[in-house]
Amino acid sequence: MIQKKIKEIRDSINKDIELVAVSKTKSKKEILEAYNAGQKVFGENKIQEMTVKHEELPKDIKWHMVGHVQSNKIKYMAPYVELVHGIDSLKSVKILNKEAKKNNRVIKCLLQLKISEEFTKFGLSKIEIESILNSINILGLKNIKVAGIMTIGSFTENMNVVIKEFEKSKKIFNELKITFPNLKILSMGMSNDYKIAIKHGSNMIRVGSLIFGKRI
Ligand SMILES: *Cc1c(COP(=O)(O)O)cnc(C)c1O
Numbered sequence: 123m124i125q126k127k128i129k130e131i132r133d134s135i136n137k138d139i140e141l142v143a144v145s146k147t148k149s150k151k152e153i154l155e156a157y158n159a160g161q162k163v164f165g166e167n168k169i170q171e172m173t174v175k176h177e178e179l180p181k182d183i184k185w186h187m188v189g190h191v192q193s194n195k196i197k198y199m200a201p202y203v204e205l206v207h208g209i210d211s212l213k214s215v216k217i218l219n220k221e222a223k224k225n226n227r228v229i230k231c232l233l234q235l236k237i238s239e240e241f242t243k244f245g246l247s248k249i250e251i252e253s254i255l256n257s258i259n260i261l262g263l264k265n266i267k268v269a270g271i272m273t274i275g276s277f278t279e280n281m282n283v284v285i286k287e288f289e290k291s292k293k294i295f296n297e298l299k300i301t302f303p304n305l306k307i308l309s310m311g312m313s314n315d316y317k318i319a320i321k322h323g324s325n326m327i328r329v330g331s332l333i334f335g336k337r338i
Contacts, residue, residue: 124152125159127333131316135327139320142186144312144330146171147337150178156333157183163204165328169195176202188272188328190244193217200224206231207272207309207328210244212254215266222265229265232272232309235294237287245273248294255302270307270326271295275315284315285322292323 131141144165145153153164153175162182166172167189176185176199184204191206193214199206200221209215209231222229233254236245246254255268273291275284288310295308311319313332320327331337 123335124155124333128156128159128161131329131332134317135320138325140307140326142188142309142326142328143333144188144328145175145334146189146330148334150175152334153179153183165207165330169199172203173198186328191218197221197224200227200229203229205269205307208232208234208244209268210234210236210246212257215254215258215263215268216261219263219266227265228267230267230269232270232307233268235271235273235291237273237291238276248298251298252301255298268302268305270305270309271298272307272309275310275312275319281315281318285318288315288319288322288324295323 140163142163142165143156143161146167157180163184163186165186165188166175169187172185172187185202187199187203187206188208190208191214196217206218206229218229218231233251234245235251236247258266258268275287278284291310292308299305307326308324309326309328310324311327313329316327316329
């Protein structure tokens with residue numbers, strides 16, 4: 123079932139769109155099933171859970187942190203994490219840079235754009251994103267690379283709301299790219315809205331329940 127779902131999603135999207143299989147709460151067995159279908163990129167939202175899975179599963183898996191990042195836990199994932207999606211403060215950027223340096227690595231991350239019309243706890247405005255990108259340059263942080271922008275659409279049945287948010291995200295992403303051409307990734311779209319997200323310019327989708335089934 124998991125293998126079939128992975129294949130279905132892959133067949134329905136363009137080759138240059140990255141599929142992140144969001145495996146939070148799912149077992150090693152379920153992850154291996156996806157892995158055996160050729161899936162190598164997995165997303166988790168808790169650093170400890172991801173670290174245990176990283177230790178116990180095949181080493182060629184690329185682990186993405188898609189959840190909100192608690193700065194005091196960054197050190198646990200710094201040795202291996204491939205991409206950190208949900209960075210929303212200069213403080214986290216600095217800690218990520220410091221921990222990356224300790225591990226002799228350059229860690230890629232995405233800055234989280236707050237786009238939802240409704241109240242959401244996390245994320246940055248366009249101006250705050252510009253300010254962080256400028257600070258990284260000024261401070262000369264060399265062990266962190268901001269590779270793009272991540273956004274989460276509103277949790278609503280009303281797809282018109284989501285479409286508006288994705289259009290706005292794409293517009294802001296394009297505007298930011300003029301000044302910061304290293305921004306390449308737009309991480310946008312989950313199980314319910316990934317098709318809409320791709321239509322509006324996403325090149326990285328984070329799909330969990332559609333692949334692995336509902337989380338309990
Ligand atoms: C859980 C999660 C996903 C996957 O959600 P599904 O609706 O199960 O596809 C994607 N992105 C983030 C940030 C998540 O926390």
